[in-house]
Amino acid sequence: MTNKQRARAEKTRKAILTAAEALFSTRSFDEVTMRDIAELAGCSHTTIYIYFDGKEALLNELAAEPLRTALRRLERTLYRGNLSPDERLAAFSREFLRLALSQRALYPVFFTVRASRVDEKDPALELQRLRNEIFALAGRALQAALGVHLAEDRLLAYTRSYFYLLHGIVASSAASPESLDELLARLGPTFDLACLCMFRGIRAHVHEGRQEVSPQ
Amino acid sequence: MTNKQRARAEKTRKAILTAAEALFSTRSFDEVTMRDIAELAGCSHTTIYIYFDGKEALLNELAAEPLRTALRRLERTLYRGNLSPDERLAAFSREFLRLALSQRALYPVFFTVRASRVDEKDPALELQRLRNEIFALAGRALQAALGVHLAEDRLLAYTRSYFYLLHGIVASSAASPESLDELLARLGPTFDLACLCMFRGIRAHVHEGRQEVSPQ
Amino acid sequence: MTNKQRARAEKTRKAILTAAEALFSTRSFDEVTMRDIAELAGCSHTTIYIYFDGKEALLNELAAEPLRTALRRLERTLYRGNLSPDERLAAFSREFLRLALSQRALYPVFFTVRASRVDEKDPALELQRLRNEIFALAGRALQAALGVHLAEDRLLAYTRSYFYLLHGIVASSAASPESLDELLARLGPTFDLACLCMFRGIRAHVHEGRQEVSPQ
Amino acid sequence: MTNKQRARAEKTRKAILTAAEALFSTRSFDEVTMRDIAELAGCSHTTIYIYFDGKEALLNELAAEPLRTALRRLERTLYRGNLSPDERLAAFSREFLRLALSQRALYPVFFTVRASRVDEKDPALELQRLRNEIFALAGRALQAALGVHLAEDRLLAYTRSYFYLLHGIVASSAASPESLDELLARLGPTFDLACLCMFRGIRAHVHEGRQEVSPQ
DNA sequence: GATGAATGAGAATTCATTCAT
DNA sequence: GATGAATGAATTCTCATTCAT
Numbered sequence: 001m002t003n004k005q006r007a008r009a010e011k012t013r014k015a016i017l018t019a020a021e022a023l024f025s026t027r028s029f030d031e032v033t034m035r036d037i038a039e040l041a042g043c044s045h046t047t048i049y050i051y052f053d054g055k056e057a058l059l060n061e062l063a064a065e066p067l068r069t070a071l072r073r074l075e076r077t078l079y080r081g082n083l084s085p086d087e088r089l090a091a092f093s094r095e096f097l098r099l100a101l102s103q104r105a106l107y108p109v110f111f112t113v114r115a116s117r118v119d120e121k122d123p124a125l126e127l128q129r130l131r132n133e134i135f136a137l138a139g140r141a142l143q144a145a146l147g148v149h150l151a152e153d154r155l156l157a158y159t160r161s162y163f164y165l166l167h168g169i170v171a172s173s174a175a176s177p178e179s180l181d182e183l184l185a186r187l188g189p190t191f192d193l194a195c196l197c198m199f200r201g202i203r204a205h206v207h208e209g210r211q212e213v214s215p216q
Numbered sequence: 217m218t219n220k221q222r223a224r225a226e227k228t229r230k231a232i233l234t235a236a237e238a239l240f241s242t243r244s245f246d247e248v249t250m251r252d253i254a255e256l257a258g259c260s261h262t263t264i265y266i267y268f269d270g271k272e273a274l275l276n277e278l279a280a281e282p283l284r285t286a287l288r289r290l291e292r293t294l295y296r297g298n299l300s301p302d303e304r305l306a307a308f309s310r311e312f313l314r315l316a317l318s319q320r321a322l323y324p325v326f327f328t329v330r331a332s333r334v335d336e337k338d339p340a341l342e343l344q345r346l347r348n349e350i351f352a353l354a355g356r357a358l359q360a361a362l363g364v365h366l367a368e369d370r371l372l373a374y375t376r377s378y379f380y381l382l383h384g385i386v387a388s389s390a391a392s393p394e395s396l397d398e399l400l401a402r403l404g405p406t407f408d409l410a411c412l413c414m415f416r417g418i419r420a421h422v423h424e425g426r427q428e429v430s431p432q
Numbered sequence: 433m434t435n436k437q438r439a440r441a442e443k444t445r446k447a448i449l450t451a452a453e454a455l456f457s458t459r460s461f462d463e464v465t466m467r468d469i470a471e472l473a474g475c476s477h478t479t480i481y482i483y484f485d486g487k488e489a490l491l492n493e494l495a496a497e498p499l500r501t502a503l504r505r506l507e508r509t510l511y512r513g514n515l516s517p518d519e520r521l522a523a524f525s526r527e528f529l530r531l532a533l534s535q536r537a538l539y540p541v542f543f544t545v546r547a548s549r550v551d552e553k554d555p556a557l558e559l560q561r562l563r564n565e566i567f568a569l570a571g572r573a574l575q576a577a578l579g580v581h582l583a584e585d586r587l588l589a590y591t592r593s594y595f596y597l598l599h600g601i602v603a604s605s606a607a608s609p610e611s612l613d614e615l616l617a618r619l620g621p622t623f624d625l626a627c628l629c630m631f632r633g634i635r636a637h638v639h640e641g642r643q644e645v646s647p648q
Numbered sequence: 649m650t651n652k653q654r655a656r657a658e659k660t661r662k663a664i665l666t667a668a669e670a671l672f673s674t675r676s677f678d679e680v681t682m683r684d685i686a687e688l689a690g691c692s693h694t695t696i697y698i699y700f701d702g703k704e705a706l707l708n709e710l711a712a713e714p715l716r717t718a719l720r721r722l723e724r725t726l727y728r729g730n731l732s733p734d735e736r737l738a739a740f741s742r743e744f745l746r747l748a749l750s751q752r753a754l755y756p757v758f759f760t761v762r763a764s765r766v767d768e769k770d771p772a773l774e775l776q777r778l779r780n781e782i783f784a785l786a787g788r789a790l791q792a793a794l795g796v797h798l799a800e801d802r803l804l805a806y807t808r809s810y811f812y813l814l815h816g817i818v819a820s821s822a823a824s825p826e827s828l829d830e831l832l833a834r835l836g837p838t839f840d841l842a843c844l845c846m847f848r849g850i851r852a853h854v855h856e857g858r859q860e861v862s863p864q
Numbered sequence: 865g866a867t868g869a870a871t872g873a874g875a876a877t878t879c880a881t882t883c884a885t
Numbered sequence: 886g887a888t889g890a891a892t893g894a895a896t897t898c899t900c901a902t903t904c905a906t
Contacts, residue, residue: 009886030246034880044888046882055880111388160403161381161410168384172327193421194377201417205409221868221906228869249896260871265898441865462678466901476867478903487901543820593842597809600816604759625853626809633849637841653885653889660890682876692892694878703876 013051015041020062024105029059060127063109067130070099074134078141086199089145092138093166093195100170102180107170138163145199146206158202165198229267231257236278240321245275276343279325283346286315290353302415305361308354309382309411310404316386318396323386354379361415362422374418381414445483447473452494456537461491492559495541499562502531506566510573518631521577524570525598525627532602534612539602570595577631578638590634597630661699663689668710673753677707708775711757715778718747722785734847737793740786741814741843742836748818750828755818786811793847794854806850813846 019040023032034055038045052058077095078088100107111131139159143150150158169191173183184191235256239248250271254261268274293311294304316323327347355375359366366374385407389399400407451472455464466487470477484490509527510520532539543563571591575582582590601623605615616623667688671680682703686693700706725743726736748755759779787807791798798806817839821831832839 005886012886033878045880046888046890047886049881050886157406157409158413160406161413164384164388164407164410165377165381165414166384167387168380168382171383171387172380190373190376193373194380197374197377197417197421198381198414199417200420201413201415204416204420205413218868218906225869250898251896261897262872262899263870266869271897437865444865465899477901478867478869479865481902482865589838589841590845592838593813593845596816596820596842597813597846598816599819600812600814603815603819604812622805622808625805626812629806629809629849629853630813630846631849632852633845633847636848636852637845650885650889657890681874683874693876694893695891697877698890 009051012041012043012047015043016048016051016058017062017065020058021066021103021106024059024062025103026105028105029109059106059109063106064126064130066099066103066106067110067127067134070096071130071133071137073099074137078137085141085145085147089141089199090192090195092141094192096134096138096166097169097191098180098184100166101173101183104170104174104176107174111167135159135163138166142199142202146203148206150206158206161202162198165194169194225267228257228259228263231259232264232267232274233278233281236274237319237322240275240278241319242321244321245271245325275325279322280342280346282315282319282322283326283343283350286312287346287349287353289315290350294353294357301357301361301363305357305415306408306411308357310408312350312354312382313385313407314396314400316382317389317399320386320390320392323390327383351375351379354382358415358418362419364422366422370422374422377418378411378414381410385410441483444473444475444479447475448480448483448490449494449497452490453498453535453538456491456494457535458537460537461541491538491541495538496558496562498531498535498538499542499559499566502528503562503565503569505531506569510569517573517577517579521573521631522624522627524573526624528566528570528598529601529623530612530616532598533605533615536602536606536608539606543599567591567595570598574631574634578635580638582638590638593634594630597626601626657699660689660691660695663691664696664699664706665710665713668706669751669754672707672710673751676753677703677757707757711754712774712778714747714751714754715758715775715782718744719778719781719785721747722782726785726789733789733793733795737789737847738840738843740789742840744782744786744814745817745839746828746832748814749821749831752818752822752824755822759815783807783811786814790847790850794851796854798854802854806854809850810846813842817842 016037019042020032020037023036023040034045034048037058038048041048048058052061074092074095077091080088080091083091100110103110110127139155142159142162143155146158173187176183178186232253236248236253239252239256250264251261253274254264257264264274268277290308290311293307296304296307299307316326319326326343355371358375358378359371362374389403392399394402448469451474452464452469455468455472466480467477469490470480473480480490484493506524506527509523512520512523515523532542535542542559571587574591574594575587578590605619608615610618664685668680668685671684671688682696683693685706686696689696696706700709722740722743725739728736728739731739748758751758758775787803790807790810791803794806821835824831826834
């Protein structure tokens with residue numbers, strides 16, 4: 001009994017998340033209504049409120065899972081043995097972009113720090129943690145690709161720079177109505193190029209860098 | 217008397233634009249209501265419809281002016297005589313970021329192409345034109361800084377890459393509650409660094425580029 | 433001076449009436465806005481309030497003139513010498529329909545008695561008077577065509593019957609998007625037929641009438 | 649419990665329809681607001697949108713039922729055995745007028761063809777169908793009463809003529825504030841007379857008709 | 865005589881959410 | 886566990902009308 005019920009509940013919950021994800025991948029937060037989600041999930045819209053505390057809570061919970069998946073996959077990318085460090089950074093970047101672009105509408109949720117009451121067990125906190133880990137991961141990938149050890153603050157600056165680029169790529173593509181594959185087919189090489197250039201520039205800056213500071 | 221009336225009208229119109237700008241700088245398009253704007257502007261919400269054709273039109277008109285200003289200032293930056301080409305690119309970047317970050321909430325309006333009926337005299341068209349000009353400007357600045365002539369499509373790819381970075385910087389900072397000055401004080405150097413690295417990487421890619429292609 | 437002003441005023445007034453008439457001939461009362469009228473009349477919408485006490489007053493005044501014209505033309509029709517009495521009735525009917533259908537949107541204003549505060553100099557009163565005269569005219573035409581003198585109440589009943597038909601023709605065609613000419617080209621013969629039949633039926637009823645009463 | 653809910657829903661739905669009917673019987677489509685309806689129905693105005701797709705849909709749905717009833721009753725009238733053919737036509741007419749006048753305000757909805765996107769399952773289509781059936785019914789009644797077989801187009805012209813009269817009667821009485829019974833008490837005989845005359849005229853035209861065509 | 869500026873009242877509609885079952 | 890019924894708050898936008906000039 002209890003088992004069956006739990007299974008059913010879990011299934012409904014999953015259905016809601018899946019439906020919401022599908023809808024948010026096409027439309028923005030405000031454009032998706034609870035009723036849309038319920039319809040696609042095959043349940044009543046009131047049911048959603050059993051599992052989630054409201055629309056925003058659903059959104060946060062929704063974001064957490066892909067982000068967990070993303071983190072896992074990005075980690076795996078970084079420890080693949082058959083790649084040189086800079087190939088690894090490239091692979092990391094490509095993977096990151098693929099994940100982010102496949103969830104374009106959720107991306108702002110992933111990577112925008114939203115003011116929110118600091119509430120224990122707020123899924124927003126979990127999101128924050130995941131974000132930070134991914135950022136750290138990128139830092140480690142960059143460090144490895146650069147091949148020299150850097151002071152923490154310098155690495156932070158470089159990692160930020162690199163992330164700006166990644167964010168910019170995603171942001172620039174966010175409004176596109178193209179599917180992920182169409183997008184990558186059209187712009188993938190440009191994305192690669194951009195990442196490569198950024199990396200080269202950072203490497204150059206690291207090696208010769210300090211005397212030729214940015215003009216200011 | 218006609219003068220007085222015209223003045224009054226212009227004042228009201230300005231008040232509406234100012235109010236809208238203030239509100240949009242804090243909240244997003246959907247979060248700001250016409251009534252909010254009217255209240256802040258000190259007029260009835262119906263008055264807004266005298267001056268603008270609706271909410272979206274207001275938004276477009278609102279975005280057009282700063283963007284025009286931006287274009288003018290960016291042009292001026294590019295023709296300042298006392299700078300070397302790459303200093304000019306850096307200056308351009310800094311100016312762009314300053315402008316974009318000072319209008320953070322409008323930034324998506326500036327740089328997100330929105331599907332819209334292609335309508336003569338639609339202010340959206342004007343926006344599109346301004347966007348394109350700014351992009352072209354960046355392309356020319358980049359070309360000049362690189363110092364070699366590039367085929368159009370290669371230049372396009374590099375310019376895009378550079379813009380991704382700029383977009384990313386803005387997007388990353390968009391949600392920050394800090395004032396423009398606070399933001400620049402804290403992250404300005406990092407922004408400069410990122411731009412410099414991007415430029416260096418592009419330059420490197422241009423010069424040694426083709427043999428060492430992006431892995432994949 | 434005064435003359436010039438009066439002329440100008442009269443011109444503006446006329447322009448408003450003309451514009452309103454044109455618009456009401458296509459769209460219904462609620463669909464036409466004061467601003468539409470003003471635009472077509474080439475004046476400010478506030479000007480309309482100088483000449484008319486509001487939208488409804490304008491409508492009444494608007495209806496009066498065509499109705500006066502109609503009355504005049506219908507009178508003329510009835511006294512044309514070269515027609516037999518029943519040809520005259522037919523001509524009257526055709527003229528009535530032509531007038532009514534050319535002002536389809538105004539027709540309800542012409543012929544619908546609206547509750548209204550009985551106000552001296554209310555144009556609604558004038559309308560009422562005109563309506564009554566046209567009705568009386570039809571009565572006389574019918575009487576003449578029948579060729580026998582009838583008691584007042586019997587004539588009233590017949591005239592009413594005849595008018596029901598005319599009203600019905602107009603009402604049935606009111607919603608048609610066709611122009612007057614298209615409409616008459618398509619249905620004119622049917623209108624004639626209907627009028628003819630009605631007249632014949634009345635004549636028959638008058639002559640043999642009383643023994644074969646309507647079943648009930 | 650599902651039963652209880654269904655009952656409640658049905659009750660609400662009915663309440664809305666009843667309220668709307670009551671309001672539309674006094675005021676026109678544009679004059680009745682959704683909030684008026686809701687208030688009279690004793691529910692929130694948003695509730696209306698649960699049951700109907702909007703104002704126009706409500707109107708159509710509202711019109712469909714009485715029209716269905718009307719059709720059924722008119723059919724029954726035509727097959728009553730104890731009447732002669734022309735008594736049947738008279739009975740049909742009287743029944744039609746009774747129905748139409750009892751729903752005066754809805755009459756335009758019943759019998760005015762409104763332009764509308766031809767949409768499967770649009771209730772407007774249903775209305776159109778019902779209208780056509782009633783018209784066909786009248787045609788059959790007329791044919792039977794005339795006692796001779798007529799070519800389709802001639803019958804059509806006569807039926808139209810007859811309908812013009814019926815429409816005219818309804819239209820002329822539409823604005824009256826009298827109750828149905830008062831109206832019939834005052835004008836019923838005139839209505840009968842008009843119908844009788846029209847029928848006699850048509851019959852005359854059919855029998856001797858063609859040589860004495862309508863002048864034109 | 866004429867007008868541009870401004871407004872208040874009110875329209876349809878949508879949505880997230882709660883309550884009774 | 887799940888749901889249908891119901892709602893209140895809010896949104897964009899339109900219109901006839903008035904007021905100062």
